[in-house]
Amino acid sequence: MMTDHRDPVLQSLFAANQVELSDQDGQLFTARVMAKTRKLVYVVVAAVLLLALLVIASALILGIPIQEVAQNITQTLATTLFDLGNGWVSWVLMPVNNIASLLVLCVKIFRVVWKKTRLASF
Amino acid sequence: MLKAQNYYPSCPETLVVALARSGDRKAFEDIVRRRQSSIRGLMRRFCGDATLADDLAQQVFLRMWLKIRMIKNPLAFPGWLKRLAVSIWLQHLRKHDALKNASEFKDIDLSASETNGIGMDLDQALATLPPTVRLCIVLSYHEGMSHGEIAKLLDMPVGTVKSHINRGTGRLQQVLSAYSDKTRAEKP
Numbered sequence: 001m002m003t004d005h006r007d008p009v010l011q012s013l014f015a016a017n018q019v020e021l022s023d024q025d026g027q028l029f030t031a032r033v034m035a036k037t038r039k040l041v042y043v044v045v046a047a048v049l050l051l052a053l054l055v056i057a058s059a060l061i062l063g064i065p066i067q068e069v070a071q072n073i074t075q076t077l078a079t080t081l082f083d084l085g086n087g088w089v090s091w092v093l094m095p096v097n098n099i100a101s102l103l104v105l106c107v108k109i110f111r112v113v114w115k116k117t118r119l120a121s122f
Numbered sequence: 123m124l125k126a127q128n129y130y131p132s133c134p135e136t137l138v139v140a141l142a143r144s145g146d147r148k149a150f151e152d153i154v155r156r157r158q159s160s161i162r163g164l165m166r167r168f169c170g171d172a173t174l175a176d177d178l179a180q181q182v183f184l185r186m187w188l189k190i191r192m193i194k195n196p197l198a199f200p201g202w203l204k205r206l207a208v209s210i211w212l213q214h215l216r217k218h219d220a221l222k223n224a225s226e227f228k229d230i231d232l233s234a235s236e237t238n239g240i241g242m243d244l245d246q247a248l249a250t251l252p253p254t255v256r257l258c259i260v261l262s263y264h265e266g267m268s269h270g271e272i273a274k275l276l277d278m279p280v281g282t283v284k285s286h287i288n289r290g291t292g293r294l295q296q297v298l299s300a301y302s303d304k305t306r307a308e309k310p
Contacts, residue, residue, distance in 0.1 A: 004252070004262070004268045004269050006262065006263060007291050007294075009293060009295070010263055010291060010294055010298070011296065013244055013301055014244070014264050018163065019162070019167070026155065026158050026159055027180070029154075029158050029162065029176065030155045032152070032180065033158075033183045034151055035186055036180065036182065037147075040187065040188070044188075051141045070153060082289060105146050113276070
C-alpha cells in the first residue's frame with residue numbers, strides 16, 4: 001500500500017479555499033460552451049465537405065497514378081525479409097517476415113522512445 | 123407532456139454519458155452543467171487566473187464534445203475528463219514554453235507580510251512553483267489523488283511525482299508559514 005502523506009496545514013488551506021462558483025455563472029458558462037459547439041458543428045461539417053471534395057477531385061485527376069503507386073507500395077510492403085524456403089516455417093512466419101511488419105515494429109519503438117523523451121521534459 | 127430530457131439532471135452520470143456518446147446534445151449539455159464547476163475550479167488552481175481558467179475549461183468541454191464517442195466505458199468518464207483537463211493545461215504550458223527552464227521556484231515572501239486572505243495567498247504561493255510541481259500539488263491536495271493515480275494520469279514515474287510533491291510541499295510550507303504559525307497558535 002502506498003503512503004501518500006499530505007501536510008495537514010496545506011490540506012486544510014486547500015479545503016478551506018474550494019473555488020465556489022454561482023449557479024448563474026455556471027448557467028452562463030454552459031450556454032457559452034453549447035454556443036461554441038454549435039459553431040464547431042458548422043466547422044466540422046465544412047471541413048468534412050471540403051475533404052470529400054478534395055478526395056473526389058484528386059480521385060478524378062490522380063486516380064490511375066494513385067492506383068499504380070498503391071500497387072507498388074503494397075508489393076514493396078509484402079516483400080519478404082528473409083528467404084526461408086517453402087517449408088512450414090516460412091508459412092508460419094509469413095505474417096511477420098515482411099517489410100510491413102518491420103515498419104510496424106519501427107513505429108512501435110519510435111512511439112515508446114518518444115513517450116520516454118517526452119516524459120524526460122517533465 | 124414531459125420530455126425524457128427533463129429527467130437528465132436526476133439520472134446517473136453514466137447513463138447521461140452513454141446518451142451523450144450516442145450524439146444526444148441535451149445529454150452533453152447536462153454533463154457540462156454537472157462538471158463545469160469542478161473543471162473550472164481545477165483550472166483556476168492550475169493557472170491562478172479566473173479568465174484564463176474559464177477559457178481553458180471551455181476548451182476541455184469542446185474537446186470532450188469532439189471525443190466523447192471514444193469513451194468505451196461510461197464508468198471511466200470522470201478520470202477521462204480529468205485527463206483531458208490536464209492535457210489541455212499541459213498543451214497550454216507547452217504553447218507558451220512554460221515547461222522550458224521551469225524547475226526553479228520564483229521568489230515571494232508572504233511569511234513576513236500580513237496575509238491577504240487564504241485564497242489569494244494560496245494562489246500566490248502556488249504561482250511560485252514550477253508548472254509540473256504545481257500540477258502534482260494541485261492534483262494531490264485539491265483533487266485528493268494518490269501519488270500512484272497522479273503518476274498514472276501524467277504518465278510519470280511514481281518517484282518523480284513524490285519528488286515533485288515533496289519539493290512543492292516544502293516550498294508552500296515555507297511561503298505560507300504564517301498560516302502554519304496561526305494553526306499552531308489556535309491549537310490548545
